[in-house]
Structures are given as structure tokens and as C-alpha cells.
Amino acid sequence: MNRFAALIDALVFMPSRNGKIRLLIDHFAETPDPERGWALAALTGSLSFREAKPAAIRQLVATRVDPELFALSYDYVGDLAETVALIWPERPERANSLPPSLDEVVRGLHDVKRGQVMELVEGWLDTLDASGRFALLKLITGSLRIGVSARLAKTALAEWGKLDIAEVEEVWHGLTPPYAGLFAWAEGRGERPAAGHGAGFRPMMLSHPLEEEDRTALDPAAYCAEWKWDGIRVQLVARDGQRRVYSRTGDELSGAFPDVADHMLFDAVLDGELLVARDGVVAPFNDLQQRLNRKSVTAAMLRDGPAWVRLYDILFDGGEDLRGLPFSERRARLERWYEAVRPRRMDLSPLVPFQGWEQLAALREGARENGIEGLMLKRRDSPYLGGRPKGPWFKWKRGALTLDTVLMYAQRGHGKRSSFYSDFTFGVWRGAELVPVGKAYFGFTDAELVELDRWVRNHTVRKYGPVREVSAGLVLEVAFDSVHPSTRHKSGLAMRFPRIHRIRWDKPAPEADRLETLARMVVGADAAA
Amino acid sequence: MRLWDEGAGAMALAWARPILGGMAPALHPQPLPSGRPHPDRWIKVQPEGLYVEPGGFHIDPVRPVERAVVTHGHSDHARPGNRHVLATPATLAIMAQRMGEAAPASTQPLEYGEPIRIGDVLVRLVPAGHVLGSAQVVLEHAGSRVVVSGDYKRRLDRTCAPFEPVPCDVFVTEATFGLPVFRHPPDLGEVEKLLHSMALFPERSHVVGAYALGKCQRVITLLRAAGYDRPVYLHGALEPLCTLYGRFGVELGELRPATVAAREELKGALVLAPPAAATDRWARRLSDPVVAMASGWMRVRQRARQRGVELPLVISDHADWDELTQTLEDVGAPEVWVTHGREEALVHHATRRGIRARALALIGFEEEDLEEAAVKGEGARGKGA
Incomplete structure (x- = not known):
């Protein structure tokens, strides 16, 4: 555990990406199996211990620390694992017992009987120092959040073993921690592990936002356009009798979307957009949101928010790997495949024919209906490449809506922003009162954050724990993609992707927008009214 | 009167x-x-x-x-x-x-x-x-x-x-x-962390961000107590108070100015600077410096991270x-x-x-x-x- 804790500490404090890679490489080179493999699993988010969730850790610390002091400390530190690691009262008599190894911790958590997990964790917390406690808690809550993505960890492994990162990604989903085979391959002691494809995830191809200067340099004839649907990107894998739905990061969603998985009665790997659609009409993103982040699903949810997949691409047809083909050929294969198979709950995302950029821009501006986020541009000759290569694919989101709102509440951020009031709740006028309409925590520069933070501190009228209520005096111009009716908000409306567009230091709060204005922006508001 | x-x-x-x-x-x-x-x-x-x-x-x-x-x-x-x-x-x-x-x-x-x-x-x-x-x-x-x-x-x-x-x-x-x-660990352990890092990276300068009044002199006396007897280099803003401490009988050992001219000399050296300077342009005169910070705030990781600190030292007044x-x-x-x-x-x-x-x-x-x-x-x- 000590080595892992030292690695976590060093990574936390290492500001540069290359420095982090160097630290990881050192760790892989200097640490024996299986410790390094568990470390890699932890960094790539491949470990999960059901019984050690944050709520249980809070309960445990409450048995050792005054709850009020814990609450104040947590508010200040902004990170549960760190707060517990620092506040944990050390028992001097335990100081001499040996702290556990990472292998012991992983196996211990795996083998322990339900109900005895926290007892085990408590014993470990008593033998570890603050760094060790931090690493342990980060590990068992499954969210390291130390500025190392799964991708970066794999990149380091690839660099260390002189492997191609794409190859590592390719075999990744066939592997299980602690990855003895992978390390053997990286050290030249073993064969490349089987791609283990089967029903595994294939790295998805992602796009870059289209900048104005990109567009003028692009040849319109070289690109196809299609709508960018407002759901979440998924990969459907039906192979070897297994059916899996993956998010674009490779997380499995099959359990939450049986209404998709059950209809994957084919042998193929497809790329598409997961949506909620009723009678072929795409519902607002908010409806899909109700079904995300759940391990299982209720009958009512299946009835009220039926899932749908709009297909973009085909990666495998049976055992045939189509990823090397140009997009135009894959598209033709997708259309033929769809005609032949006709899967239920799925349709094709239509291509959008266009002559030149001007015409396409007009089409994009005109698209206000539900479910359209903007346009995708895909080079006709582009093979399907995992990752985010620059050039072949672009996303061209439609223009945002904006509204002048008034800052109402601010809350301290987490992680790097834990000393700043960086989460802002804003509202608009309904009669003479302000009603909250949304929350945003990005869209401003670091320098603006310092200003906003100062403004909040100087205009606080009330404190509720970590939240400060401020006087109605600062206008925030908020940009958002769309607005939908919502029963969860007092205003009855919810914004999609709100972000701070501009800080209107100049504008008096009474001149901010009114709720009626926002209500008129709801998709289909005219028809409904 | x-x-x-x-x-x-x-x-x-x-x-x-x-x-x-x-x-x-x-x-x-x-x-x-x-x-x-x-x-x-x-x-x-x-x-x-x-x-x-x-x-x-x-x-x-x-x-x-x-x-x-x-x-x-x-x-x-x-x-x-x-x-x-x-x-x-x-x-x-x-x-x-x-x-x-x-x-x-x-x-x-x-x-x-x-x-x-x-x-x-x-x-x-x-x-x-x-x-x-x-x-x-x-x-x-x-x-x-x-x-x-x-x-x-x-x-x-x-x-x-x-x-x-x-x-x-x-x-x-x-x-x-x-x-x-906030539980500050023993001072000497923190200073040993610094000395350990200096042994590990002998070619890199170690710059410690420390306030001019109190923290700077305290860090120096802790280093001396831990047996570090090489010269300690100072940012100009730290010198006058070190001199004043000397007048009041506080022994700080050999101190030298960390001037641009001393560039070669600063390789592998220990340098003290005000916290803001330690991470700013001033530190460019140092070769690939390890940035350390001596402060009670360093106990909280994210605070240290915000400051771009690579080596946090929990030393507080x-x-x-x-x-x-x-x-x-x-x-x-x-x-x-x-x-x-x-x-x-x-x-x-x-x-x-x-x-x-x-x-x-x-x-x-x-x-x-x-x-x-x-x-x-x-x-x-x-x-x-």
C-alpha cells in the first residue's frame, strides 16, 4: 500500500502530463506483480467494491469524529477521501502494526463478507498514515480523481513497453486485473494478449469541434453531413451470443437499457446515439437523463421513456472488421445491413445532403426541433479510428440560446477549485422575485473565477453550510443548448448544458430577463401554448 | 516623552x-x-x-x-x-x-x-x-x-x-x-522530506516558498538542526529580515544572495523565496527547480496542487x-x-x-x-x- 500511496501522492502534486507519465512508468518498472497491476486497475477505474461506498465511509468516520467538526472540515477540504484521511484520529497503540499491501486490500475487499467491509477498512485506516489512508479511501470509493485519466495510464504503459497505444486499447477489454499477461507483453516476456474481442468494447472514434477557420479550409465535397442527435453515443456489440451496450468510455449500460439490448438479435458491432423516443419522435434529453446512471430499470421507466438507437456507423458485420474501410463504404454497408436486418427500436441517422458551407450553415440554423444538437461532418474517406484524431470528423453544434440571469447562490467547487466559489445558481425574475433556473460551473476563465469568488464573498447575505446566498446584484449571461419543462425545478424549467457565457458586470440586476422569456424558448412552446 | x-x-x-x-x-x-x-x-x-x-x-x-x-x-x-x-x-x-x-x-x-x-x-x-x-x-x-x-x-x-x-x-x-x-506533522520529518528530495535530485535546485518574516528563518534553523551546513541562497526580499534576526541573536549559518549571476552555483542548491516568487518568473534563474512550499496549508493536497507545488512541506507558525x-x-x-x-x-x-x-x-x-x-x-x- 505504501508504494501505491506514494504514487498517488506524487501524481497529485505533479503538474505536467509528461511528469505524470514518467511517474507511472517508474511505478510499472519498479513495482512487482500483482501490485502494479492493481495500481493500473485502480487508475483505469477497473476496480469496484460494491460495499465500500462513500455513505458507508461517512458512517464509519462518524463513529470516531464529532459529526459537526467533520461536516465543517469536509466543507473546507472539499474531498471526502482527503477529509477522512486527514481527520482520522490515530491510535498510537496501532502505530507499530504493519499496514496492508495493495494486494491484501484488493483481495480483502473482494473476499470479505457483506457487512464486515467497514470493520476491515477501519482496521486498515488505523495502521496507515495520512497518505496511506488517502490512497485506500480513493481506491475503495473507485473515484481517484487525481488528474490521471484511464487513457493517460494506458499511454504510460504503452510508452514503457514500447507498444502502440491503439493496440493497448484494442486488447484492453479482453483483459482482467491485475493484468499479468499485459505486463508480460510490455516487458517482452509474453505474447500480445488476445484482443479478447467477443463482446468487448472497441475504442470509439470521436470528433473535434468545428472552428470557423477549420471550415473555410475544408473542401465541402470531401465531407458527408449528418445530424448530431442529442442523446449519448453508444456502441452496440452483439457477438458470440452476447449483447452489450457500451457508453463511449466503454462503461456498460446493458443493465439499464434492456429495451435496447433485448432487440440486438444480430451479429454486428454498431455505433449510434442512444435516445428516448416515443412513436418515432425524439424526446428531450431530460427524459433520457432519468434513465442514466442506474444499474437497473423499472417497468414504469421502460413504459414512459422507451429507448431508441439512431445508427451512425457499422464496425463489424459478423466477424468482418469494417473499420479500415472509408466512411462512405461503411455507410453503404450500414444501409444494406439495416435493410436486411431491420432491428426493432433502431433506425438510421439520415445523411444531410448539401452543396456548400453556406447552405449547410442555413440548415443548421433552421434546426430547432427536439433531439438535434447540431451537425456532424465526416470525411468520406476516413477509416474508423479509435480516439479523437483531428481532421476526419467534426462536430458543428448549433448556436446556443442565451439569457441574462441574476446570480443567486454560490457554492465552493471541488478538487482544484475547492477554495473558490465556483458553482453558481442563477435565476430570472418572476414578478418581483427571483426564481432559480439553473446552475453552471464553467464558461469563465481562471481570472474571472477569482473576480467572481471575490464578488461572492463581498456580497454574501446568508450562509447555508457550503452555500452562500448573495444579494441580487450580478448579471450572468448564460448560454444553453435548449430548455425543457421540468418538475424538479421550482421555476418549472430546466436548461440543457448551461454555462456562463459572459459576466455582465455592467448590467443592473433589475434589467435581467424574466421567466416568461425563458418559457418562450421551450421547444414547441408555441404549439403547446 | x-x-x-x-x-x-x-x-x-x-x-x-x-x-x-x-x-x-x-x-x-x-x-x-x-x-x-x-x-x-x-x-x-x-x-x-x-x-x-x-x-x-x-x-x-x-x-x-x-x-x-x-x-x-x-x-x-x-x-x-x-x-x-x-x-x-x-x-x-x-x-x-x-x-x-x-x-x-x-x-x-x-x-x-x-x-x-x-x-x-x-x-x-x-x-x-x-x-x-x-x-x-x-x-x-x-x-x-x-x-x-x-x-x-x-x-x-x-x-x-x-x-x-x-x-x-x-x-x-x-x-x-x-x-x-489540520495536524501539523513533526517539523524535522518535513525537513527530512526536503533533504531526501535534494539527495534524490542532486542536479535540480530546490526552491522553498516561505514568508519573509518568521517562516524563512524557521526553515533555515530547522535545516541547520537537521545537519544541513551548506550555504542557503536567498531571494532579495528575504535578506533584510534574516539580517535583523541575526542582530537579535538567531544563528542562521551561511546565507548567500540568489542572484542571476549565481546561476551555475544554484544548480542543486537550496533556495528560499517568497511564495509568489517561487512559482513565478523569478524562479527561471534556477535549473529545473523542484518547487517546495513551507506552510500549514500544505496539509491539504488540493491547496498544494493549486499552487503548483511539487514538494509540500507542512511547516507552520x-x-x-x-x-x-x-x-x-x-x-x-x-x-x-x-x-x-x-x-x-x-x-x-x-x-x-x-x-x-x-x-x-x-x-x-x-x-x-x-x-x-x-x-x-x-x-x-x-x-x-
Whole structure:
């Protein structure tokens, strides 16, 4: 555990990406199996211990620390694992017992009987120092959040073993921690592990936002356009009798979307957009949101928010790997495949024919209906490449809506922003009162954050724990993609992707927008009214 | 001319002596017997700061006042513009050094332990263990004793006199690190971390961000105690106070300026700089520096990360949670006022220990975050944390 804790500490404090890679490489080179493999699993988010969730850790610390002091400390530190690691009262008599190894911790958590997990964790917390406690808690809550993505960890492994990162990604989903085979391959002691494809995830191809200067340099004839649907990107894998739905990061969603998985009665790997659609009409993103982040699903949810997949691409047809083909050929294969198979709950995302950029821009501006986020541009000759290569694919989101709102509440951020009031709740006028309409925590520069933070501190009228209520005096111009009716908000409306567009230091709060204005922006508001 | 006491200092002393001698105070003073005015009747929170009414003076005022008693030389406690200032000789020397022409023209030094009568209040300064010259202000009036501790710490610091607990009726305390997550580890372990890193990366300079007053000299004495006898290189802003500490008998060993000219010499060297400079353009003269920071805030990882610190050193001139709570026990005051910092938690703790406690919410002390002080360029002048 000590080595892992030292690695976590060093990574936390290492500001540069290359420095982090160097630290990881050192760790892989200097640490024996299986410790390094568990470390890699932890960094790539491949470990999960059901019984050690944050709520249980809070309960445990409450048995050792005054709850009020814990609450104040947590508010200040902004990170549960760190707060517990620092506040944990050390028992001097335990100081001499040996702290556990990472292998012991992983196996211990795996083998322990339900109900005895926290007892085990408590014993470990008593033998570890603050760094060790931090690493342990980060590990068992499954969210390291130390500025190392799964991708970066794999990149380091690839660099260390002189492997191609794409190859590592390719075999990744066939592997299980602690990855003895992978390390053997990286050290030249073993064969490349089987791609283990089967029903595994294939790295998805992602796009870059289209900048104005990109567009003028692009040849319109070289690109196809299609709508960018407002759901979440998924990969459907039906192979070897297994059916899996993956998010674009490779997380499995099959359990939450049986209404998709059950209809994957084919042998193929497809790329598409997961949506909620009723009678072929795409519902607002908010409806899909109700079904995300759940391990299982209720009958009512299946009835009220039926899932749908709009297909973009085909990666495998049976055992045939189509990823090397140009997009135009894959598209033709997708259309033929769809005609032949006709899967239920799925349709094709239509291509959008266009002559030149001007015409396409007009089409994009005109698209206000539900479910359209903007346009995708895909080079006709582009093979399907995992990752985010620059050039072949672009996303061209439609223009945002904006509204002048008034800052109402601010809350301290987490992680790097834990000393700043960086989460802002804003509202608009309904009669003479302000009603909250949304929350945003990005869209401003670091320098603006310092200003906003100062403004909040100087205009606080009330404190509720970590939240400060401020006087109605600062206008925030908020940009958002769309607005939908919502029963969860007092205003009855919810914004999609709100972000701070501009800080209107100049504008008096009474001149901010009114709720009626926002209500008129709801998709289909005219028809409904 | 003495502006503080109508009579002479000697007279105040003569008057005070028998009282002090006969005053072995109970460790846990009884609640005020009726007839004694509660101290909150004669010590007031004003926009200028804490005002001792029967003495007609403020303690560490944040705005200019007629008469100020200053606990120590950090810039949020010792501000320019006061007409008459009373402080320890070391604090006055530090103020003169840092303020230059803005230093108060009318000053009166008062040694530790020497009583003085100001108006209707008997005043003593007692070591606070925070930085050189730092003092607690012991106030006696109408049968009650109040101790205003300024900033303080309890652990060993070779650069200043150690904190002396004074039993009292009301103890006025800071709470900079007033949360149980703040437990400063032993100083020598932190210094060993630094020496270990220097051994590991002998080709890299190690630059330690440290406040000019107190922290800088403390880090140097800790290094010397750990056996580091090579020259220590200093940012220009740190030199004058190191010289001043030397004058007050604090041994710092060989110090050299970290000038651009010394570029070659600085490879693998230990360099001290104000926190803001350690991560700024100034540090470009150093070869691939390891940026360390000596501060109590370094206990919280994300704080260290925000500052771009690679090697956090938890070395503080403020009491940590255990020192704060231990001090409340040591002074045995039935009532505690918390001036600045994370006062809620300390008030909560004191209340649970049966001590009456409240936050004074004094403004102007201790920028909430280290980085704010750095942004304002206070690194060179600000106070240590």
C-alpha cells in the first residue's frame, strides 16, 4: 500500500502530463506483480467494491469524529477521501502494526463478507498514515480523481513497453486485473494478449469541434453531413451470443437499457446515439437523463421513456472488421445491413445532403426541433479510428440560446477549485422575485473565477453550510443548448448544458430577463401554448 | 516623552510589582462574581479592530488609530498609519525594517513580562511563539484578566521565545488552522522530506516558498538542526529580515544572495523565496527547480496542487488543531473569543468542553487562502501561515 500511496501522492502534486507519465512508468518498472497491476486497475477505474461506498465511509468516520467538526472540515477540504484521511484520529497503540499491501486490500475487499467491509477498512485506516489512508479511501470509493485519466495510464504503459497505444486499447477489454499477461507483453516476456474481442468494447472514434477557420479550409465535397442527435453515443456489440451496450468510455449500460439490448438479435458491432423516443419522435434529453446512471430499470421507466438507437456507423458485420474501410463504404454497408436486418427500436441517422458551407450553415440554423444538437461532418474517406484524431470528423453544434440571469447562490467547487466559489445558481425574475433556473460551473476563465469568488464573498447575505446566498446584484449571461419543462425545478424549467457565457458586470440586476422569456424558448412552446 | 502612561514607566512598574507578585491566579478562574464588569463591557469590536476602552487603545488595528498595541510584525497585524505604537523591541525593529518611512514615528518598546499601566488597564506582553518578537497581550482591569494571544504556536521554534500560557478569564484566540484536519506533522520529518528530495535530485535546485518574516528563518534553523551546513541562497526580499534576526541573536549559518549571476552555483542548491516568487518568473534563474512550499496549508493536497507545488512541506507558525485545543485547556479560561480563521469549529469544540465561546468576526486578518496573498504580491510582506 505504501508504494501505491506514494504514487498517488506524487501524481497529485505533479503538474505536467509528461511528469505524470514518467511517474507511472517508474511505478510499472519498479513495482512487482500483482501490485502494479492493481495500481493500473485502480487508475483505469477497473476496480469496484460494491460495499465500500462513500455513505458507508461517512458512517464509519462518524463513529470516531464529532459529526459537526467533520461536516465543517469536509466543507473546507472539499474531498471526502482527503477529509477522512486527514481527520482520522490515530491510535498510537496501532502505530507499530504493519499496514496492508495493495494486494491484501484488493483481495480483502473482494473476499470479505457483506457487512464486515467497514470493520476491515477501519482496521486498515488505523495502521496507515495520512497518505496511506488517502490512497485506500480513493481506491475503495473507485473515484481517484487525481488528474490521471484511464487513457493517460494506458499511454504510460504503452510508452514503457514500447507498444502502440491503439493496440493497448484494442486488447484492453479482453483483459482482467491485475493484468499479468499485459505486463508480460510490455516487458517482452509474453505474447500480445488476445484482443479478447467477443463482446468487448472497441475504442470509439470521436470528433473535434468545428472552428470557423477549420471550415473555410475544408473542401465541402470531401465531407458527408449528418445530424448530431442529442442523446449519448453508444456502441452496440452483439457477438458470440452476447449483447452489450457500451457508453463511449466503454462503461456498460446493458443493465439499464434492456429495451435496447433485448432487440440486438444480430451479429454486428454498431455505433449510434442512444435516445428516448416515443412513436418515432425524439424526446428531450431530460427524459433520457432519468434513465442514466442506474444499474437497473423499472417497468414504469421502460413504459414512459422507451429507448431508441439512431445508427451512425457499422464496425463489424459478423466477424468482418469494417473499420479500415472509408466512411462512405461503411455507410453503404450500414444501409444494406439495416435493410436486411431491420432491428426493432433502431433506425438510421439520415445523411444531410448539401452543396456548400453556406447552405449547410442555413440548415443548421433552421434546426430547432427536439433531439438535434447540431451537425456532424465526416470525411468520406476516413477509416474508423479509435480516439479523437483531428481532421476526419467534426462536430458543428448549433448556436446556443442565451439569457441574462441574476446570480443567486454560490457554492465552493471541488478538487482544484475547492477554495473558490465556483458553482453558481442563477435565476430570472418572476414578478418581483427571483426564481432559480439553473446552475453552471464553467464558461469563465481562471481570472474571472477569482473576480467572481471575490464578488461572492463581498456580497454574501446568508450562509447555508457550503452555500452562500448573495444579494441580487450580478448579471450572468448564460448560454444553453435548449430548455425543457421540468418538475424538479421550482421555476418549472430546466436548461440543457448551461454555462456562463459572459459576466455582465455592467448590467443592473433589475434589467435581467424574466421567466416568461425563458418559457418562450421551450421547444414547441408555441404549439403547446 | 511617554505617551502611554501619564506617569513614568518606572512608576507603572513600581505600582505593578506587588500586584503581580501576589497574583498567583487559579488555573480555572471562577465565574465573575457580581460587581465585576464582564470584559465584553470594556473590550469592544470596532471597525478599526479590538478596542480596550478603559485604556484608550486598539490591539492590531486594521485601520489607523491614535494608539495601537501590536502583537507582531506580520503585515495584517502591524499596519502603517497608527499614531502611537507599543510593541516588543523586536516587533518595533521589524516594523521599522518593513515599513521604512511609513513606520510609526512614535513608538514605545515593552519587554516581555514588564507590566505597564495604560489608563485604567494593566498591560503585559508575554511570548506567543509565533515569530520573533510576537507577543500575547495580557490585560487586567476591574478584577478580570483577558489575554489577546495574537497569532501563536506551541511547538519548538529556535527563532523566538516559546508561547507562555497565562491563566485568564477570557482568552482571545486565532483559529487559522481551526479544523481537525489540520495536524501539523513533526517539523524535522518535513525537513527530512526536503533533504531526501535534494539527495534524490542532486542536479535540480530546490526552491522553498516561505514568508519573509518568521517562516524563512524557521526553515533555515530547522535545516541547520537537521545537519544541513551548506550555504542557503536567498531571494532579495528575504535578506533584510534574516539580517535583523541575526542582530537579535538567531544563528542562521551561511546565507548567500540568489542572484542571476549565481546561476551555475544554484544548480542543486537550496533556495528560499517568497511564495509568489517561487512559482513565478523569478524562479527561471534556477535549473529545473523542484518547487517546495513551507506552510500549514500544505496539509491539504488540493491547496498544494493549486499552487503548483511539487514538494509540500507542512511547516507552520500557527497552532494546529491539537495545539489550539490544548491551549484552551492550558489557559483554563471559562470564556473564549475567536478572532479569525475557521472559528466555527473551534467555537463548537470549546462549547462542547463547557467553555463559553463566540466568534468575534474581526475582519482584515489572514486572507482566507494562501493564493490570494500571493496574487496580491504579499508574498514578500505578508504573514506566514
